[in-house]
Amino acid sequence: xxxxxxxxxxxxxxxxxxxxxxxxxxxxxxxxxxxxxxxxxxxxxxxxxxxxxxxxxxxxxxxxxxxxxxxxxxxxxxxxxxxxxxxxxxxxxxxxxxxxxxxxxxxxxxxxxxxxxxxxxxxxxxxxxxxxxxxxxxxxxxxxxxxxxxxxxxxxxxxxxxxxxxxxxxxxxxxxxxxxxxxxxxxxxxxxxxxxxxxxxxxxxxxxxxxxxxxxxxxx
Amino acid sequence: xxxxxxxxxxxxxxxxxxxxxxxxxxxxxxxxxxxxxxxxxxxxxxxxxxxxxxxxxxxxxxxxxxxxxxxxxxxxxxxxxxxxxxxxxxxxxxxxxxxxxxxxxxxxxxxxxxxxxxxxxxxxxxxxxxxxxxxxxxxxxxxxxxxxxxxxxxxxxxxxxxxxxxxxxxxxxxxxxxxxxxxxxxxxxxxxxxxxxxxxxxxxxxxxxxxxxxxxxxxx
Numbered sequence: 001x002x003x004x005x006x007x008x009x010x011x012x013x014x015x016x017x018x019x020x021x022x023x024x025x026x027x028x029x030x031x032x033x034x035x036x037x038x039x040x041x042x043x044x045x046x047x048x049x050x051x052x053x054x055x056x057x058x059x060x061x062x063x064x065x066x067x068x069x070x071x072x073x074x075x076x077x078x079x080x081x082x083x084x085x086x087x088x089x090x091x092x093x094x095x096x097x098x099x100x101x102x103x104x105x106x107x108x109x110x111x112x113x114x115x116x117x118x119x120x121x122x123x124x125x126x127x128x129x130x131x132x133x134x135x136x137x138x139x140x141x142x143x144x145x146x147x148x149x150x151x152x153x154x155x156x157x158x159x160x161x162x163x164x165x166x167x168x169x170x171x172x173x174x175x176x177x178x179x180x181x182x183x184x185x186x187x188x189x190x191x192x193x194x195x196x197x198x199x200x201x202x203x204x205x206x207x208x209x210x211x212x213x214x215x216x217x218x219x220x
Numbered sequence: 221x222x223x224x225x226x227x228x229x230x231x232x233x234x235x236x237x238x239x240x241x242x243x244x245x246x247x248x249x250x251x252x253x254x255x256x257x258x259x260x261x262x263x264x265x266x267x268x269x270x271x272x273x274x275x276x277x278x279x280x281x282x283x284x285x286x287x288x289x290x291x292x293x294x295x296x297x298x299x300x301x302x303x304x305x306x307x308x309x310x311x312x313x314x315x316x317x318x319x320x321x322x323x324x325x326x327x328x329x330x331x332x333x334x335x336x337x338x339x340x341x342x343x344x345x346x347x348x349x350x351x352x353x354x355x356x357x358x359x360x361x362x363x364x365x366x367x368x369x370x371x372x373x374x375x376x377x378x379x380x381x382x383x384x385x386x387x388x389x390x391x392x393x394x395x396x397x398x399x400x401x402x403x404x405x406x407x408x409x410x411x412x413x414x415x416x417x418x419x420x421x422x423x424x425x426x427x428x429x430x431x432x433x434x435x436x437x438x439x440x
Contacts, residue, residue: 063376158284
Protein backbone atom coordinates (compact mmCIF):
# COMPACT_ATOMS: atom_id res chain seq x y z
CA UNK A 1 0.00 0.00 0.00
CA UNK A 2 2.71 2.45 0.94
CA UNK A 3 4.74 2.26 -2.28
CA UNK A 4 1.45 2.67 -4.17
CA UNK A 5 0.64 5.75 -2.16
CA UNK A 6 4.06 7.25 -2.82
CA UNK A 7 3.98 6.53 -6.55
CA UNK A 8 0.39 7.84 -6.68
CA UNK A 9 1.36 11.08 -5.00
CA UNK A 10 4.34 11.35 -7.31
CA UNK A 11 2.12 10.89 -10.39
CA UNK A 12 -0.30 13.55 -9.13
CA UNK A 13 2.58 15.96 -8.50
CA UNK A 14 3.86 15.31 -12.01
CA UNK A 15 0.38 16.10 -13.32
CA UNK A 16 0.32 19.28 -11.24
CA UNK A 17 3.66 20.24 -12.77
CA UNK A 18 2.22 19.91 -16.29
CA UNK A 19 -0.90 21.83 -15.20
CA UNK A 20 1.33 24.64 -13.92
CA UNK A 21 3.35 24.61 -17.14
CA UNK A 22 0.42 24.96 -19.56
CA UNK A 23 -1.37 27.39 -17.20
CA UNK A 24 1.76 29.51 -16.88
CA UNK A 25 2.25 29.81 -20.64
CA UNK A 26 -1.50 30.22 -21.23
CA UNK A 27 -1.86 32.96 -18.62
CA UNK A 28 1.22 34.83 -19.89
CA UNK A 29 -0.04 34.61 -23.48
CA UNK A 30 -3.55 35.67 -22.43
CA UNK A 31 -2.27 38.64 -20.44
CA UNK A 32 0.07 39.81 -23.22
CA UNK A 33 -2.53 39.48 -25.99
CA UNK A 34 -5.22 40.92 -23.74
CA UNK A 35 -3.16 43.97 -22.87
CA UNK A 36 -2.36 44.72 -26.53
CA UNK A 37 -5.91 44.07 -27.73
CA UNK A 38 -7.34 46.01 -24.77
CA UNK A 39 -5.13 48.96 -25.76
CA UNK A 40 -6.40 48.78 -29.36
CA UNK A 41 -9.99 48.66 -28.09
CA UNK A 42 -9.31 51.61 -25.78
CA UNK A 43 -7.76 53.66 -28.58
CA UNK A 44 -10.74 52.75 -30.82
CA UNK A 45 -8.50 52.11 -33.82
CA UNK A 46 -11.04 51.58 -36.62
CA UNK A 47 -11.53 48.10 -38.15
CA UNK A 48 -8.92 46.56 -35.82
CA UNK A 49 -11.00 47.48 -32.77
CA UNK A 50 -14.17 45.94 -34.25
CA UNK A 51 -12.26 42.84 -35.30
CA UNK A 52 -10.99 42.42 -31.73
CA UNK A 53 -14.48 42.92 -30.29
CA UNK A 54 -15.66 40.19 -32.63
CA UNK A 55 -12.83 37.89 -31.54
CA UNK A 56 -13.59 38.52 -27.86
CA UNK A 57 -17.31 37.81 -28.33
CA UNK A 58 -16.73 34.56 -30.23
CA UNK A 59 -14.25 33.21 -27.69
CA UNK A 60 -16.33 34.26 -24.68
CA UNK A 61 -19.63 32.91 -26.01
CA UNK A 62 -18.41 29.44 -26.96
CA UNK A 63 -17.18 26.70 -24.61
CA UNK A 64 -13.43 26.44 -24.10
CA UNK A 65 -13.77 22.67 -24.42
CA UNK A 66 -15.10 22.98 -27.98
CA UNK A 67 -12.30 25.41 -28.85
CA UNK A 68 -9.73 22.95 -27.52
CA UNK A 69 -11.20 20.03 -29.45
CA UNK A 70 -11.44 22.21 -32.56
CA UNK A 71 -7.77 23.26 -32.35
CA UNK A 72 -6.66 19.68 -31.90
CA UNK A 73 -8.96 17.71 -34.21
CA UNK A 74 -10.08 20.18 -36.89
CA UNK A 75 -6.96 22.27 -37.57
CA UNK A 76 -5.03 19.29 -39.04
CA UNK A 77 -7.62 19.33 -41.87
CA UNK A 78 -6.43 22.86 -42.64
CA UNK A 79 -2.81 21.72 -42.57
CA UNK A 80 -1.96 22.91 -39.04
CA UNK A 81 -0.92 20.08 -36.77
CA UNK A 82 -0.49 20.88 -33.08
CA UNK A 83 0.66 18.54 -30.32
CA UNK A 84 -1.53 18.12 -27.22
CA UNK A 85 0.90 20.33 -25.30
CA UNK A 86 0.82 23.11 -27.92
CA UNK A 87 -2.96 22.89 -28.15
CA UNK A 88 -3.29 23.14 -24.37
CA UNK A 89 -1.39 26.37 -23.80
CA UNK A 90 -2.54 27.94 -27.06
CA UNK A 91 -6.21 27.27 -26.31
CA UNK A 92 -5.88 28.59 -22.74
CA UNK A 93 -4.04 31.67 -24.02
CA UNK A 94 -6.44 32.51 -26.87
CA UNK A 95 -9.51 31.92 -24.72
CA UNK A 96 -8.12 33.88 -21.77
CA UNK A 97 -7.04 36.74 -24.04
CA UNK A 98 -10.68 37.35 -24.97
CA UNK A 99 -11.53 38.01 -21.31
CA UNK A 100 -8.30 39.87 -20.51
CA UNK A 101 -8.98 42.19 -23.49
CA UNK A 102 -12.24 43.37 -21.94
CA UNK A 103 -10.63 43.64 -18.48
CA UNK A 104 -7.76 45.81 -19.72
CA UNK A 105 -10.06 47.90 -21.90
CA UNK A 106 -12.11 48.64 -18.78
CA UNK A 107 -8.90 49.28 -16.81
CA UNK A 108 -7.57 51.79 -19.35
CA UNK A 109 -11.04 53.34 -19.47
CA UNK A 110 -11.01 53.80 -15.69
CA UNK A 111 -8.03 56.16 -15.83
CA UNK A 112 -9.06 59.76 -15.18
CA UNK A 113 -9.01 61.51 -18.59
CA UNK A 114 -7.69 64.63 -16.86
CA UNK A 115 -4.45 62.79 -16.13
CA UNK A 116 -3.98 62.18 -19.84
CA UNK A 117 -4.96 65.78 -20.65
CA UNK A 118 -2.38 67.06 -18.18
CA UNK A 119 0.32 64.90 -19.78
CA UNK A 120 -0.66 66.17 -23.23
CA UNK A 121 -0.58 69.76 -21.94
CA UNK A 122 3.00 69.13 -20.76
CA UNK A 123 3.89 68.31 -24.36
CA UNK A 124 3.73 64.50 -24.36
CA UNK A 125 2.59 62.96 -27.62
CA UNK A 126 -0.60 60.88 -27.52
CA UNK A 127 1.24 57.51 -27.72
CA UNK A 128 3.73 58.68 -25.08
CA UNK A 129 0.88 59.75 -22.78
CA UNK A 130 -0.83 56.42 -23.34
CA UNK A 131 2.30 54.44 -22.50
CA UNK A 132 3.43 56.58 -19.56
CA UNK A 133 0.11 57.57 -18.01
CA UNK A 134 -2.77 55.36 -19.14
CA UNK A 135 -0.93 52.02 -19.12
CA UNK A 136 0.67 52.24 -15.65
CA UNK A 137 -2.56 53.43 -14.03
CA UNK A 138 -4.89 51.26 -16.10
CA UNK A 139 -2.93 48.07 -15.50
CA UNK A 140 -3.01 48.74 -11.77
CA UNK A 141 -6.78 49.12 -11.95
CA UNK A 142 -7.04 45.86 -13.91
CA UNK A 143 -5.02 43.72 -11.46
CA UNK A 144 -7.93 42.29 -9.39
CA UNK A 145 -10.11 41.32 -12.36
CA UNK A 146 -7.25 39.93 -14.43
CA UNK A 147 -6.13 37.87 -11.42
CA UNK A 148 -9.59 36.33 -11.16
CA UNK A 149 -9.38 35.49 -14.86
CA UNK A 150 -5.86 34.08 -14.52
CA UNK A 151 -7.14 31.77 -11.75
CA UNK A 152 -10.04 30.74 -13.99
CA UNK A 153 -7.52 29.95 -16.74
CA UNK A 154 -5.51 27.87 -14.28
CA UNK A 155 -8.59 25.87 -13.26
CA UNK A 156 -9.73 25.49 -16.86
CA UNK A 157 -6.44 23.82 -17.74
CA UNK A 158 -8.28 20.69 -16.53
CA UNK A 159 -10.24 20.75 -19.83
CA UNK A 160 -7.09 19.60 -21.61
CA UNK A 161 -8.08 16.08 -20.58
CA UNK A 162 -10.09 16.21 -23.83
CA UNK A 163 -6.93 16.11 -25.95
CA UNK A 164 -5.15 13.65 -23.66
CA UNK A 165 -2.61 16.06 -22.25
CA UNK A 166 -1.54 14.46 -18.97
CA UNK A 167 -2.23 17.32 -16.56
CA UNK A 168 -3.53 16.95 -13.01
CA UNK A 169 -7.17 16.15 -13.84
CA UNK A 170 -6.14 13.62 -16.49
CA UNK A 171 -3.84 11.85 -14.02
CA UNK A 172 -6.46 11.91 -11.24
CA UNK A 173 -9.18 10.62 -13.56
CA UNK A 174 -6.96 7.76 -14.73
CA UNK A 175 -5.99 6.92 -11.17
CA UNK A 176 -9.61 6.78 -10.01
CA UNK A 177 -10.56 4.59 -12.96
CA UNK A 178 -7.75 2.20 -11.96
CA UNK A 179 -7.93 2.23 -8.16
CA UNK A 180 -11.51 3.40 -7.36
CA UNK A 181 -10.10 5.60 -4.60
CA UNK A 182 -12.52 8.36 -5.54
CA UNK A 183 -12.39 10.44 -2.38
CA UNK A 184 -8.63 10.29 -1.77
CA UNK A 185 -7.55 11.00 -5.35
CA UNK A 186 -10.05 13.74 -6.21
CA UNK A 187 -9.58 15.14 -2.70
CA UNK A 188 -5.86 15.51 -3.34
CA UNK A 189 -6.43 17.00 -6.80
CA UNK A 190 -9.03 19.46 -5.47
CA UNK A 191 -6.66 20.46 -2.67
CA UNK A 192 -3.89 21.12 -5.20
CA UNK A 193 -6.18 23.35 -7.28
CA UNK A 194 -7.34 25.20 -4.16
CA UNK A 195 -3.82 25.78 -2.85
CA UNK A 196 -2.46 27.08 -6.16
CA UNK A 197 -5.54 29.30 -6.73
CA UNK A 198 -5.06 30.84 -3.31
CA UNK A 199 -1.33 31.31 -3.87
CA UNK A 200 -2.05 33.19 -7.12
CA UNK A 201 -4.64 35.34 -5.31
CA UNK A 202 -2.19 36.09 -2.47
CA UNK A 203 0.62 36.96 -4.88
CA UNK A 204 -1.72 39.28 -6.74
CA UNK A 205 -2.77 41.04 -3.54
CA UNK A 206 0.83 41.68 -2.51
CA UNK A 207 1.63 42.86 -6.04
CA UNK A 208 -1.31 45.26 -5.82
CA UNK A 209 0.04 46.57 -2.50
CA UNK A 210 3.60 46.86 -3.82
CA UNK A 211 2.68 48.95 -6.86
CA UNK A 212 0.00 51.01 -5.15
CA UNK A 213 0.27 54.72 -6.01
CA UNK A 214 0.02 56.68 -2.73
CA UNK A 215 -3.05 58.86 -2.63
CA UNK A 216 -4.48 57.34 -5.80
CA UNK A 217 -6.69 54.73 -4.20
CA UNK A 218 -9.61 56.17 -6.16
CA UNK A 219 -8.45 54.51 -9.40
CA UNK A 220 -10.61 51.45 -9.39
CA UNK B 221 -20.26 20.10 -54.37
CA UNK B 222 -21.32 16.95 -52.68
CA UNK B 223 -23.19 17.66 -49.47
CA UNK B 224 -25.06 14.42 -48.91
CA UNK B 225 -23.26 13.88 -45.61
CA UNK B 226 -24.97 16.90 -44.02
CA UNK B 227 -28.45 15.34 -43.62
CA UNK B 228 -27.66 12.38 -41.34
CA UNK B 229 -25.02 14.41 -39.48
CA UNK B 230 -27.46 17.23 -38.80
CA UNK B 231 -30.18 14.87 -37.56
CA UNK B 232 -27.76 13.07 -35.23
CA UNK B 233 -26.45 16.38 -33.90
CA UNK B 234 -29.99 17.66 -33.32
CA UNK B 235 -30.34 14.77 -30.88
CA UNK B 236 -27.10 15.92 -29.26
CA UNK B 237 -28.37 19.50 -29.09
CA UNK B 238 -31.52 18.28 -27.34
CA UNK B 239 -29.36 16.57 -24.68
CA UNK B 240 -27.25 19.74 -24.31
CA UNK B 241 -30.37 21.86 -23.83
CA UNK B 242 -31.82 19.40 -21.30
CA UNK B 243 -28.57 19.20 -19.33
CA UNK B 244 -28.19 23.00 -19.41
CA UNK B 245 -31.74 23.60 -18.23
CA UNK B 246 -31.62 21.00 -15.44
CA UNK B 247 -28.19 22.19 -14.29
CA UNK B 248 -29.43 25.79 -14.26
CA UNK B 249 -32.50 24.91 -12.21
CA UNK B 250 -30.64 22.83 -9.61
CA UNK B 251 -27.70 25.27 -9.40
CA UNK B 252 -30.06 28.23 -8.96
CA UNK B 253 -31.97 26.45 -6.21
CA UNK B 254 -28.72 25.56 -4.41
CA UNK B 255 -27.25 29.01 -5.00
CA UNK B 256 -30.18 31.04 -3.74
CA UNK B 257 -30.72 28.80 -0.70
CA UNK B 258 -27.03 28.78 0.25
CA UNK B 259 -26.70 32.51 -0.49
CA UNK B 260 -29.62 33.20 1.87
CA UNK B 261 -28.02 31.06 4.57
CA UNK B 262 -24.99 33.38 4.43
CA UNK B 263 -27.17 35.90 6.24
CA UNK B 264 -27.45 33.42 9.14
CA UNK B 265 -25.93 34.49 12.44
CA UNK B 266 -25.24 30.94 13.64
CA UNK B 267 -21.49 30.34 13.45
CA UNK B 268 -21.91 26.66 12.50
CA UNK B 269 -24.18 27.44 9.54
CA UNK B 270 -21.97 30.32 8.49
CA UNK B 271 -18.87 28.13 8.50
CA UNK B 272 -20.50 25.29 6.55
CA UNK B 273 -21.88 27.67 3.94
CA UNK B 274 -18.54 29.47 3.57
CA UNK B 275 -16.68 26.16 3.26
CA UNK B 276 -19.05 24.89 0.56
CA UNK B 277 -18.75 28.11 -1.46
CA UNK B 278 -14.97 28.39 -1.17
CA UNK B 279 -14.23 24.74 -1.92
CA UNK B 280 -16.56 24.34 -4.89
CA UNK B 281 -15.75 27.73 -6.42
CA UNK B 282 -12.07 26.96 -6.04
CA UNK B 283 -11.90 23.70 -7.97
CA UNK B 284 -12.44 23.12 -11.71
CA UNK B 285 -16.00 22.26 -12.77
CA UNK B 286 -14.58 19.15 -14.43
CA UNK B 287 -13.23 17.90 -11.08
CA UNK B 288 -16.63 18.18 -9.37
CA UNK B 289 -18.28 16.53 -12.39
CA UNK B 290 -15.83 13.61 -12.42
CA UNK B 291 -16.01 13.36 -8.63
CA UNK B 292 -19.80 12.99 -8.60
CA UNK B 293 -19.65 10.67 -11.63
CA UNK B 294 -17.31 8.27 -9.81
CA UNK B 295 -18.47 8.86 -6.23
CA UNK B 296 -22.20 8.11 -6.74
CA UNK B 297 -21.71 4.47 -7.78
CA UNK B 298 -19.02 4.20 -5.09
CA UNK B 299 -21.55 4.93 -2.35
CA UNK B 300 -24.11 2.65 -3.96
CA UNK B 301 -26.19 5.08 -6.03
CA UNK B 302 -26.30 4.09 -9.68
CA UNK B 303 -27.46 6.81 -12.05
CA UNK B 304 -26.82 7.51 -15.68
CA UNK B 305 -23.97 9.79 -16.75
CA UNK B 306 -26.47 12.60 -17.48
CA UNK B 307 -27.83 12.72 -13.92
CA UNK B 308 -24.33 12.54 -12.47
CA UNK B 309 -23.16 15.32 -14.79
CA UNK B 310 -26.09 17.56 -13.91
CA UNK B 311 -25.46 17.02 -10.21
CA UNK B 312 -21.71 17.60 -10.50
CA UNK B 313 -22.08 20.77 -12.57
CA UNK B 314 -24.92 22.06 -10.37
CA UNK B 315 -22.85 21.66 -7.19
CA UNK B 316 -20.13 23.73 -8.84
CA UNK B 317 -22.49 26.29 -10.39
CA UNK B 318 -24.48 26.50 -7.15
CA UNK B 319 -21.41 27.67 -5.27
CA UNK B 320 -20.79 30.41 -7.84
CA UNK B 321 -24.41 31.52 -7.82
CA UNK B 322 -24.42 31.44 -3.99
CA UNK B 323 -21.48 33.84 -3.91
CA UNK B 324 -23.31 36.20 -6.29
CA UNK B 325 -26.51 35.95 -4.24
CA UNK B 326 -24.59 36.62 -1.05
CA UNK B 327 -22.94 39.67 -2.58
CA UNK B 328 -26.30 41.01 -3.75
CA UNK B 329 -27.93 40.38 -0.35
CA UNK B 330 -25.22 42.10 1.71
CA UNK B 331 -25.31 45.08 -0.67
CA UNK B 332 -28.78 45.89 0.66
CA UNK B 333 -28.62 48.07 3.75
CA UNK B 334 -29.35 46.09 6.95
CA UNK B 335 -31.79 48.85 7.93
CA UNK B 336 -34.19 47.43 5.34
CA UNK B 337 -34.38 44.10 7.15
CA UNK B 338 -34.60 45.80 10.53
CA UNK B 339 -37.44 48.03 9.35
CA UNK B 340 -39.30 44.98 8.06
CA UNK B 341 -38.75 43.22 11.40
CA UNK B 342 -40.03 46.29 13.22
CA UNK B 343 -43.21 46.08 11.16
CA UNK B 344 -43.73 42.61 12.62
CA UNK B 345 -42.41 40.46 9.76
CA UNK B 346 -40.65 37.24 10.70
CA UNK B 347 -36.95 36.93 9.84
CA UNK B 348 -37.84 34.72 6.88
CA UNK B 349 -40.53 37.10 5.61
CA UNK B 350 -38.17 40.07 5.98
CA UNK B 351 -35.55 38.26 3.89
CA UNK B 352 -37.94 37.06 1.19
CA UNK B 353 -40.29 40.04 0.90
CA UNK B 354 -38.11 43.01 1.88
CA UNK B 355 -34.47 42.24 1.11
CA UNK B 356 -34.58 39.74 -1.78
CA UNK B 357 -36.69 41.85 -4.18
CA UNK B 358 -34.24 44.73 -3.77
CA UNK B 359 -31.22 42.46 -4.10
CA UNK B 360 -32.63 40.94 -7.30
CA UNK B 361 -31.58 43.95 -9.42
CA UNK B 362 -27.95 43.48 -8.42
CA UNK B 363 -28.16 39.71 -8.62
CA UNK B 364 -29.48 39.41 -12.17
CA UNK B 365 -26.63 40.73 -14.36
CA UNK B 366 -23.89 38.47 -12.94
CA UNK B 367 -26.39 35.61 -12.59
CA UNK B 368 -27.19 35.69 -16.31
CA UNK B 369 -23.45 35.76 -16.99
CA UNK B 370 -23.14 32.62 -14.88
CA UNK B 371 -25.92 30.95 -16.86
CA UNK B 372 -23.81 31.28 -20.02
CA UNK B 373 -20.91 29.68 -18.11
CA UNK B 374 -23.18 26.79 -17.05
CA UNK B 375 -24.52 26.32 -20.59
CA UNK B 376 -20.95 26.20 -21.87
CA UNK B 377 -19.99 23.82 -19.06
CA UNK B 378 -22.63 21.36 -20.28
CA UNK B 379 -20.13 20.46 -23.03
CA UNK B 380 -18.01 18.84 -20.29
CA UNK B 381 -20.57 16.02 -20.07
CA UNK B 382 -19.06 14.66 -23.29
CA UNK B 383 -15.95 13.82 -21.22
CA UNK B 384 -17.94 11.19 -19.28
CA UNK B 385 -19.49 9.83 -22.44
CA UNK B 386 -22.76 11.73 -22.73
CA UNK B 387 -23.82 12.20 -26.36
CA UNK B 388 -24.43 15.92 -26.08
CA UNK B 389 -23.86 18.37 -28.93
CA UNK B 390 -20.08 18.05 -28.72
CA UNK B 391 -20.26 14.28 -28.18
CA UNK B 392 -22.54 13.78 -31.18
CA UNK B 393 -20.26 15.98 -33.31
CA UNK B 394 -17.32 13.84 -32.36
CA UNK B 395 -19.17 10.59 -33.18
CA UNK B 396 -20.14 11.94 -36.59
CA UNK B 397 -16.58 13.00 -37.38
CA UNK B 398 -15.31 9.55 -36.42
CA UNK B 399 -17.91 7.88 -38.61
CA UNK B 400 -17.24 10.17 -41.59
CA UNK B 401 -13.51 9.55 -41.20
CA UNK B 402 -14.27 5.82 -41.29
CA UNK B 403 -16.53 5.78 -44.36
CA UNK B 404 -14.78 8.45 -46.42
CA UNK B 405 -11.45 10.20 -46.41
CA UNK B 406 -12.92 13.56 -45.46
CA UNK B 407 -14.21 13.87 -41.88
CA UNK B 408 -15.48 17.46 -42.34
CA UNK B 409 -14.19 18.18 -38.83
CA UNK B 410 -13.86 21.92 -39.48
CA UNK B 411 -17.44 22.35 -40.65
CA UNK B 412 -18.90 20.16 -37.91
CA UNK B 413 -16.98 21.78 -35.02
CA UNK B 414 -17.72 25.24 -36.43
CA UNK B 415 -21.43 24.40 -36.36
CA UNK B 416 -21.07 23.38 -32.68
CA UNK B 417 -19.37 26.70 -31.93
CA UNK B 418 -22.12 28.52 -33.84
CA UNK B 419 -24.90 26.85 -31.86
CA UNK B 420 -23.31 27.77 -28.51
CA UNK B 421 -22.69 31.30 -29.76
CA UNK B 422 -26.31 31.74 -30.83
CA UNK B 423 -27.47 30.65 -27.36
CA UNK B 424 -24.90 32.49 -25.25
CA UNK B 425 -24.39 35.78 -27.12
CA UNK B 426 -27.95 37.12 -26.54
CA UNK B 427 -27.64 36.20 -22.86
CA UNK B 428 -24.34 38.12 -22.66
CA UNK B 429 -25.96 41.14 -24.29
CA UNK B 430 -28.87 40.93 -21.83
CA UNK B 431 -26.47 40.72 -18.89
CA UNK B 432 -24.49 43.74 -20.15
CA UNK B 433 -27.72 45.68 -20.72
CA UNK B 434 -29.01 45.00 -17.19
CA UNK B 435 -25.59 45.88 -15.78
CA UNK B 436 -25.56 49.23 -17.59
CA UNK B 437 -29.13 49.99 -16.50
CA UNK B 438 -28.14 49.25 -12.92
CA UNK B 439 -25.24 51.71 -13.07
CA UNK B 440 -27.19 54.60 -14.58
